[in-house]
Amino acid sequence: MLRLEPRPEPSRRMLALTPFAAVLLTMLAGGFLFASLGTNPLDAIRVFFWDPLFDSTVASYTRPQLLVKAAPLIIIALGLSFGFRAGIWNIGAEGQFIMGAIVGGSAGLAVYPAEGVWVFPMMVAAGALGGLLWAMIPAILKIRFNANEILVSLMLVYVAFNILAGLVTGRLRDPDGFNWPESRNFQAYPSAHNAELFAGTGVHVGVIVMAVLVLLCHLVLRNHIFGFHVRLAGQSRQAARFAGINPHVLTALCLGLSGAFAGLAGLFELAGPAGKLSTNFPLGYGFTAIIVAFLGRLHPIGILLAGLLMALTYIGGELAQFMLNVPAAAVQVFQGMLLFFLLAVDFLVNYRIRVRLRPPEDTGAAPGTETRGDTVNGPGPGKSGEEPA
Amino acid sequence: MTTLLDVRGMTKAYPGVLACDGIAFDIREGEIHALLGENGAGKSTLVKMIYGLVRPDSGEMRLGGTLFAPPEPRAALADGVAMVFQHFSLFEALTVAENIALGMDDPPNAATLVKRIRDVSTSYGLAVDPDRIVGDLSAGERQRVEIVRCLLQSPRILIMDEPTSVLTPQEVALLFRTLKTLAAEGTSILYISHKLEEIRILCDRATILRNGQVVATCIPAGETARSLAAMMVGSGLAVPEKHRAKPGETLLEISGLSMRSMSPFGTRLKDITFSLRAGEVLGIAGVAGNGQDELLLALSGEERSPPGTIMLASRDVGPLGPSARRYLGLLAAPEQRLGHAAAPDMSLSENALITAAVRRRLVRRGWSGLIDWPATDRYAHEVITAFDVRTPGVTNAAKSLSGGNLQKFVIGREILQDPRVLVVNQPTWGVDAAAAAAIRIALIELAEQGTGVLVISQDLDELMEISDSFSVIAGGRLTAPQPTRGATVEDIGLLMGSTGASDAAA
Numbered sequence: 097m098l099r100l101e102p103r104p105e106p107s108r109r110m111l112a113l114t115p116f117a118a119v120l121l122t123m124l125a126g127g128f129l130f131a132s133l134g135t136n137p138l139d140a141i142r143v144f145f146w147d148p149l150f151d152s153t154v155a156s157y158t159r160p161q162l163l164v165k166a167a168p169l170i171i172i173a174l175g176l177s178f179g180f181r182a183g184i185w186n187i188g189a190e191g192q193f194i195m196g197a198i199v200g201g202s203a204g205l206a207v208y209p210a211e212g213v214w215v216f217p218m219m220v221a222a223g224a225l226g227g228l229l230w231a232m233i234p235a236i237l238k239i240r241f242n243a244n245e246i247l248v249s250l251m252l253v254y255v256a257f258n259i260l261a262g263l264v265t266g267r268l269r270d271p272d273g274f275n276w277p278e279s280r281n282f283q284a285y286p287s288a289h290n291a292e293l294f295a296g297t298g299v300h301v302g303v304i305v306m307a308v309l310v311l312l313c314h315l316v317l318r319n320h321i322f323g324f325h326v327r328l329a330g331q332s333r334q335a336a337r338f339a340g341i342n343p344h345v346l347t348a349l350c351l352g353l354s355g356a357f358a359g360l361a362g363l364f365e366l367a368g369p370a371g372k373l374s375t376n377f378p379l380g381y382g383f384t385a386i387i388v389a390f391l392g393r394l395h396p397i398g399i400l401l402a403g404l405l406m407a408l409t410y411i412g413g414e415l416a417q418f419m420l421n422v423p424a425a426a427v428q429v430f431q432g433m434l435l436f437f438l439l440a441v442d443f444l445v446n447y448r449i450r451v452r453l454r455p456p457e458d459t460g461a462a463p464g465t466e467t468r469g470d471t472v473n474g475p476g477p478g479k480s481g482e483e484p485a
Numbered sequence: 486m487t488t489l490l491d492v493r494g495m496t497k498a499y500p501g502v503l504a505c506d507g508i509a510f511d512i513r514e515g516e517i518h519a520l521l522g523e524n525g526a527g528k529s530t531l532v533k534m535i536y537g538l539v540r541p542d543s544g545e546m547r548l549g550g551t552l553f554a555p556p557e558p559r560a561a562l563a564d565g566v567a568m569v570f571q572h573f574s575l576f577e578a579l580t581v582a583e584n585i586a587l588g589m590d591d592p593p594n595a596a597t598l599v600k601r602i603r604d605v606s607t608s609y610g611l612a613v614d615p616d617r618i619v620g621d622l623s624a625g626e627r628q629r630v631e632i633v634r635c636l637l638q639s640p641r642i643l644i645m646d647e648p649t650s651v652l653t654p655q656e657v658a659l660l661f662r663t664l665k666t667l668a669a670e671g672t673s674i675l676y677i678s679h680k681l682e683e684i685r686i687l688c689d690r691a692t693i694l695r696n697g698q699v700v701a702t703c704i705p706a707g708e709t710a711r712s713l714a715a716m717m718v719g720s721g722l723a724v725p726e727k728h729r730a731k732p733g734e735t736l737l738e739i740s741g742l743s744m745r746s747m748s749p750f751g752t753r754l755k756d757i758t759f760s761l762r763a764g765e766v767l768g769i770a771g772v773a774g775n776g777q778d779e780l781l782l783a784l785s786g787e788e789r790s791p792p793g794t795i796m797l798a799s800r801d802v803g804p805l806g807p808s809a810r811r812y813l814g815l816l817a818a819p820e821q822r823l824g825h826a827a828a829p830d831m832s833l834s835e836n837a838l839i840t841a842a843v844r845r846r847l848v849r850r851g852w853s854g855l856i857d858w859p860a861t862d863r864y865a866h867e868v869i870t871a872f873d874v875r876t877p878g879v880t881n882a883a884k885s886l887s888g889g890n891l892q893k894f895v896i897g898r899e900i901l902q903d904p905r906v907l908v909v910n911q912p913t914w915g916v917d918a919a920a921a922a923a924i925r926i927a928l929i930e931l932a933e934q935g936t937g938v939l940v941i942s943q944d945l946d947e948l949m950e951i952s953d954s955f956s957v958i959a960g961g962r963l964t965a966p967q968p969t970r971g972a973t974v975e976d977i978g979l980l981m982g983s984t985g986a987s988d989a990a991a
Contacts, residue, residue, distance in 0.1 A: 321854045324838060331828040337787045338817075338825055339839040340808030 099450045100443075110445045115391055115398070118438035119405065125433055135420050143419055144412030144430070158411050160298025164369050165410050167306040168193070168361035170403035172385035174313045175357025177394040179350035182329040186351055188234065188249030189358040190382025191256035192227035196359025197366040198260060198268075199226025201373055204288040205268065205280060215287035216301075220363055227359020228352050230256065235351040239344045245351065253382070261375050268373055279373035282366065290368030302364030309357070314396040326350065358382055387435045406431065489514045489673050490535070490553070490566075490642060495544035497530050504530040506697040507544070512642065517664060517674045519684040519705060521717055522694035523917035528677050531694070532644050535675070536568045537561040549641070559590075565641035569631045569648060577620035584619055585634045605636050609663050624772060625656035632663070643667065644675045649683060650943070651773055654978030661687050679717070679918070681710040682946075693717055718918050732953070733763030736937040737815070737906045738796040744783055752776040754783065755961045761906060761937040766929065767966060768952030769941045770977050776961040777941045778820065781910045784939070785817035786810040797906065811843045814905030818896050820914060820941075822888065826895045829884035833876065834858070836883050837865035837898055844902040864901075872897035873923065889920035896924050900931050907931060910941040925951050945974045957981050 126144070127137030148158040172189045179186050186192075200223025207215060233252060237243035265277045273280070282288045290300045317323035329336040329346055337343065361381065370377055388406050392398030413427030490512040497505045505527045512518045522528045533539040535546065537555030546553045548564055555561035558568075575584050582599050586592035593601070602615040611629045619627060628648060635643055645664070649657045664674055664687065676688055684691055685705045693701045693716045701716045742757040754776050761767050771777060782788040784795070786807035795803040797815050805813075819825045827836045838861050842848050847861045865879040872893040876886055883891060892913070899907055912928065913921035929951055932938045941958075942948050948955055954966045957980040964980055 319855050319858065321842065321848050321856055324835070324856060328828055328831070328835075328839065331830055332824045334821075334825045335828045335839060338785065338807060338819065339842075340786070340806050340811070342806065 100447045101450050103446055103448055107445055107448075111393060114441045114444060115393065115402070115438060117441045118391070118434060121437040121441070122430065122433045125437070126430055129426075129429065130420075130422065133422060135422060140416060140420060140422070143416045145408060147415055147419075148408060148411040154415060156296070158415065160292070160296055161411050162404065162407050163298040163303050164300070164407075166403040166407035167300075167303045168365050168381045169385050169388045169406055170306050170399055171302070171309060171361040171364075172354075172358045172382055173388035173392065173399045173403060174309050174396060175354035176385060176389045177313070177392070177396070177399060178323075178326050179354050180389055181394050182326045182346055182350050183333070184347055184350040185246045186231065186234070186249050186354045187246050187386065188231070188251075188253045188382070189354060189385055190378060190380065191249070191253035192230045192355040192358035193362035193365075193382040194253075194256040194260050194378055195230040196223040196227035196362030197370075197373060197377060198256075198263060198362075199223060199229075200359070200363035201279060201282070201366050202268065204282065204285070204367070208280065208285060208288075211287045213287070216290070216367070219288060219367060220301075220360065223359045223363025223366075224356040225359065227362060228356040230359070231351045231355020232348070235348045238347055238351075245347070249351075257375075257378060260373065260377065264373050264375060270372070277374060281372045282368075283371040288367055290364055292368075300364065300368045302361070302368060305360065305364070310396045310400050317396065322349070358385075384431060387431055387438075391434060391438055406434075409434075487514050488512070489516075489549060491547040492531075492535070493545050493547075495531065495534055495546070496542045497534060497539060498542055503697050505534070505541070508694070508697070508699055510692040510699060510702060512673045512675060513690075514673055515668050515671045516690060517668050517676055517688045519688035519691035520675060520677045520694065521679065521681075521684060521691050521713065523679060523717055523919075526694040526717075527697040528694055529646070530697075532568070532646065532675065532677060535561070535642075536566060536644060562638060562640075565639070566644065567635035567638055567640035567642070568644040569628065569635055569646065571647045571650065573627050573631055575619045575627055575630060578618065580616055580618055581613055581622075581630050581633075582615040584630060585615075585637065588634055589637075601637060602633055605633050609636065609666055610659065611636075611663055624651035624774070625653065625659075628652070628660070636667075640672065642673045642675060644677070646677045647679075648676075649678070649680065653772055653981045654945070654974055657683070680946075681713045681717075684713065685710065714918060732765040733935060735760050735762050736798055737761040737939070738799075739784075740794060740796075742783060742790055742794040744779060744788060744790055746779050747782070747788065751779055752961045754779050757783075757961075757963045759956060759963060759966055761939055763905075763935045763937055764932050765954070766932045766938045766940060766952045768948035768955035768969065769939065769958050769963070770945055770948055770955055770981060771941075771943065771958035772981055773943055775959050777910055777943075777958060779961070780958065780963075781817060781819050781908060781941060784815070784908045785819065786815070808843050811840065811902075814844075815908075816840070816844075816899045816902060816904035816906070817908040818899050818910070818912065820910040822891050822895055823884055827883040827891060830882050832865075832880045832882060833869065833874075833886075833894060834862045834865040834879045836894070837861055837868060837879075840898055841902055868894055868897040868901055871901060872927065889916040892916050893920055893924060896927065900927055904931075904936055906937040906939070908939045908941070911943065912940060913942075913944065913947060921947075945977055948977070949974060 123141055127141060130140035131137045147154060148162065149155060172193065176186055176189055200219045203222035204215060204219040230252065231249070234245040234248035237248050238245045264279055268279045270276065270278055270280045290302060293299050293301070317327070325336065325339070325341045325346065328339055329341060333343065366373060366377065384406055388399055388402045392400070392402035409427060409430050413430065416422045416426060417424055488511045492511065493509050495505050495508045508527065508531055520528050520531065530539060534541045537558045537560055553564060555564065582595065582602060585602060586598055592598060599615045602613065605611070606613045611633055613626065613629045613633055619630065622630070628651065648660060652660065668674055676684070678684055685708065688705050691703055691705045692699055693703070695717065705713065738760045740758050742754055744754040746753055752775055757780065759767070769777070783790050786805055786809070789806070790803040792801055792803050797813055800813065802810050802813060802815060823829045828839065838847055838856065841864055845864050847857050847864065849855045849857055862879050868874065869876060869879065874886070874890050874894045874897070876890060886894065896909065896912055909928070912924050916924065925947065928938055928940065940948065940952060949969060952969050954968050955972070955977065956966045957964045957977060959981060
């Protein structure tokens with residue numbers, strides 16, 4: 097008989113192990129999925145997770161893509177992680193990503209065709225500002241009217257998308273573009289182009305910024321009073337208030353920060369890999385980044401790894417589409433399963449599974465009828481002796 | 486008298502703790518039997534085993550001669566063991582009769598039930614109106630509902646867990662009369678408490694527990710409070726010695742403070758006025774839920790108040806938040822340790838940072854905002870050493886500490902910041918006797934150094950022991966402070982009852 101039992105302290109080991117368990121379970125369930133589609137599951141998993149990095153024919157193309165796809169995911173997820181830690185739920189990073197691209201891109205187009213080293217930094221700043229301001233809408237509504245930021249930020253994604261659709265057929269349409277609903281191509285505008293810095297690596301300015309942000313966020317969370325306040329608010333609202341943290345300020349900071357990060361990612365994507373604004377521009381990075389943030393345990397280094405893994409599923413999914421003929425939706429199913437399994441195994445952090453060898457029908461006077469064991473890995477931390485007496 | 490319940494060799498181990506270690510005692514028919522011990526002595530675990538909430542690892546019980554091993558409370562109740570918990574389990578939106586019906590397996594129809602409730606309440610002097618909504622009742626009345634609920638099952642043993650902690654002295658007297666009537670009719674009562682005077686007045690015999698073992702059985706009437714305490718703690722207790730320093734200039738002045746409560750069931754503060762001088766210990770007595778929490782929030786700065794209502798050394802701090810007030814020297818320690826004063830999953834260092842960041846300069850100066858972790862660790866260590874907090878180290882999570890140790894940490898964290906005014910709410914609530922004495926001594930010493938100390942407490946003995954003057958808070962109003970010297974517990978109790986009963990529900 098199985099029984100769930102709360103742990104006296106959250107298990108640190110489980111905290112680190114469960115993401116890996118989730119990845120394994122996803123591979124397993126994905127294997128079944130592909131088998132039912134008539135594909136050899138081992139082939140599918142190889143194509144998804146191995147070939148993009150190591151296959152001799154495709155890797156030279158797909159390997160750089162890893163950083164190209166991971167950078168926006170990681171930047172957005174880093175921003176989200178602060179709010180998520182503090183219990184402020186920005187679900188609308190996709191919208192802030194779009195607005196960052198629109199505002200930053202517009203800033204670049206406004207000075208077109210001026211050349212100069214100042215053009216790109218100006219676009220970057222405008223992009224971050226666009227995302228920040230878009231995120232301030234849920235922040236202000238939350239502070240002023242206590243409106244739920246989950247709903248507001250999510251709905252604003254669709255508003256942002258429609259603004260984008262309106263602009264690419266209107267003010268931002270490429271005058272030399274034969275009426276296609278697209279903006280000018282930034283790849284053809286040297287001062288604005290977020291080009292690959294080292295050939296064949298996929299590294300553009302956004303990737304460098306991503307690496308810097310990972311370290312910076314790590315530092316802020318550990319050693320800065322803002323990071324401490326974020327963590328404290330996530331633990332207990334009342335303790336945070338007692339510490340003197342103004343919940344309104346915290347809401348504005350967390351939403352603003354995640355918006356600015358998403359806007360940054362949007363601008364880097366626009367000026368680099370995407371090249372131009374169009375209705376095909378949003379790729380869902382803003383939503384996938386939510387999975388990345390949680391898969392990475394809201395920890396900057398974890399997010400770095402989770403972002404790389406998630407980028408791999410994108411690339412592997414594309415590869416699987418034309419090599420194995422699996423449907424495009426397989427990628428989303430994969431990503432969905434990853435989050436699903438992560439949440440499912442998450443309870444092992446706070447609970448352990450106890451196995452009773454004998455049914456409890458005896459008088460209860462006999463000691464030692466229970467054996468304890470974690471399902472995944474060896475004995476739990478129950479021996480620590482720190483149970484409050 | 487014959488033995489009703491015979492407990493032999495009851496043992497229960499939790500990971501890392503032997504909560505009960507071969508406990509043996511017996512309860513006679515019609516006896517009021519006290520179970521006395523500090524927090525963590527094993528009282529709760531023992532009664533939970535008797536009531537079927539916890540299964541013992543070994544040992545056996547006999548009830549009226551037959552083997553008694555209740556697998557769940559329902560079975561214990563069927564065998565005649567009923568329990569009134571420290572925390573009530575009543576639905577506020579329902580009437581008394583509806584609440585009682587909910588707890589019954591097979592409730593009679595409403596009219597019969599109301600009549601039975603009336604019968605029980607008149608015959609035992611438990612004034613309870615079955616038709617009233619529980620939300621409107623005072624804590625004492627709610628407790629009576631719980632007792633009536635138990636008595637309707639005609640129990641052979643009634644277990645009472647710390648029943649007087651929420652009562653005024655007058656309500657306590659009423660309760661004792663009821664319990665004595667019950668006992669005279671042959672019901673046995675197992676009375677759990679750490680209040681020594683109560684046990685001396687009420688109980689026929691007492692079993693004293695320490696560290697999960699029975700250390701003594703005695704007749705409390707033949708003992709002194711001091712000798713009972715010695716048995717309970719195992720060593721002599723340090724008794725706080727009240728200082729006689731002359732109070733200095735006025736540090737904190739509250740005038741006409743009225744405030745709505747943040748929580749829907751909270752109490753509105755009404756026209757609170759008092760002042761606190763350097764070196765003075767002012768006690769605020771009152772039954773729980775009469776505005777104590779709201780007062781603490783108003784003073785800590787978690788709730789802002791109108792300009793001019795809170796003056797710290799002639800400076801208006803009403804509109805300032807907690808950090809600014811700390812900077813000026815107004816510090817507070819709220820009642821709820823985990824989740825308010827301390828973050829449960831954070832380390833002691835991190836918890837030290839929560840309030841000490843400003844005054845102890847634990848965040849580097851300038852606008853960098855970087856935390857000085859080595860200094861923070863040192864400060865946490867300083868608190869642990871100075872207040873004898875038992876913990877392996879500063880990296881341990883706050884929730885891994887026992888209640889008393891965490892309380893010492895939380896109070897010590899404020900005291901070592903050298904406050905000008907310190908406000909504490911229930912400083913020794915749920916804390917064992919030794920830790921409580923240490924905290925009281927620390928508060929008195931702090932006042933001797935010229936700090937103004939405001940102690941909000943429901944423990945009247947505590948206030949009598951440490952405060953120079955006291956006020957009573959009831960229904961959100963505060964009485965004018967009066968000197969503690971010469972006042973008796975009964976005087977304070979009368980103030981609590983008279984102003985509280987009519988206003989508390991408003």
